[in-house]
Amino acid sequence: MPEGGHLPPLRKDKKTKYLRRQQEVLDAAAAVIARKGYHGASTTDIAGELGVAQPSLYYYFASKDEALEEICRIGTAGYLERLQAIMDGTGATRNKIRDAIRAHIEPVRTIPNYVKSFQRERRYLPSERRHELGRLIGEYDKLFRLLLECGVSAGDLKPDLDCELAAFMLITQCNAAQYCVGDDVSLDRTSTAIADVFLTGAEL
Amino acid sequence: MPEGGHLPPLRKDKKTKYLRRQQEVLDAAAAVIARKGYHGASTTDIAGELGVAQPSLYYYFASKDEALEEICRIGTAGYLERLQAIMDGTGATRNKIRDAIRAHIEPVRTIPNYVKSFQRERRYLPSERRHELGRLIGEYDKLFRLLLECGVSAGDLKPDLDCELAAFMLITQCNAAQYCVGDDVSLDRTSTAIADVFLTGAEL
DNA sequence: TTAGAATTCTATAGATTTATTGAAAATATA
């Protein structure tokens, strides 16, 4: 058994196979945790999802905590970089906001179990990792807020806009986009609808 | 011990004292469950919050499930009625929307532990009660959507507004209002800010 | 002050959980 349970075996050409299986285990864990919550999802449940015995999981992860850490890492990967890239662009404020909304919602749709587990279960992480994630989220919130503040400075958005609150509410709406139940809930239509209301309002 | 653990004693004048204590137990349970989640909150944790021994709780509730049911009942009480009353009023659409937002956020601020426990932990209810709550939420969503649709019909809101999505996103923002962290996060200011952006948008 | 009612406690049963150990099975390699 690999040291610590989560370290891969030694032969280098076998690593990829090990890592592929580890990914499958992680997918199963994310699915069960998204469905039943971290404490509601037993390791027996996760093993059942995979069709293996419960101790087999420990060949790939040292602990349930560690699996949640990895799930959260995947669920948050790239967010900051994508938003930064959008802000570095040259388009109009409204298009940057549209792009930011779209970029945020995309993983919510493509890897919903990872994002959902991150959103709802990250508070059960060990404190060090939890605080680390908190800092990352704080940076993202700040960057999103900066996007709006730049729009205000440029004269594209209302000068009295509460950018902190507005950024928070936009992020909240993007996170909730996975729970939409309407007729056409495609990524495109959902992100466009959120952006439209945010930019131009609902009133005539 | 009262039959079933949760039924009050017989002498009628003692009932109020029993019910008061039951409320204290419920407050403690709501606080711990809001903080640690339903499965993360052990009955020992809840008893510790009250400073009593763990089995003492069972004098007031037959089970942990039952306590969660009661917490969810309190956390959702009055929502439908308040929204209905607002819709029955005669004011302009924009003011009804403002009132609806304000009314939704108020319990989020006044009884946060109950609302938070309801929002995040209701999925762990026994299935019958969970579906019952689901129907209640569905009615509320539908009523909120109707409010917007009436606005569209009256010519107060844009004819192409996606009322289902917009209602869902408004409710989502109200529910998230408990997590605001800005300078002035009063009920008034938060609800006004949400309504302003929704009605008139962020763009100049 | 004492009898009865109401409330809380100690002790514990019984189920479930995470994680470990060492053996068995499966797979790859020579």
Add this chain to the structure above:
DNA sequence: TATATTTTCAATAAATCTATAGAATTCTAA
């Protein structure tokens, strides 16, 4: 095929959880 490596499993330890039973305590009222 035989050997070594990788992967999985059965068995189980140890901790924790919900809930119960019955005793002890506290409160109330005559």
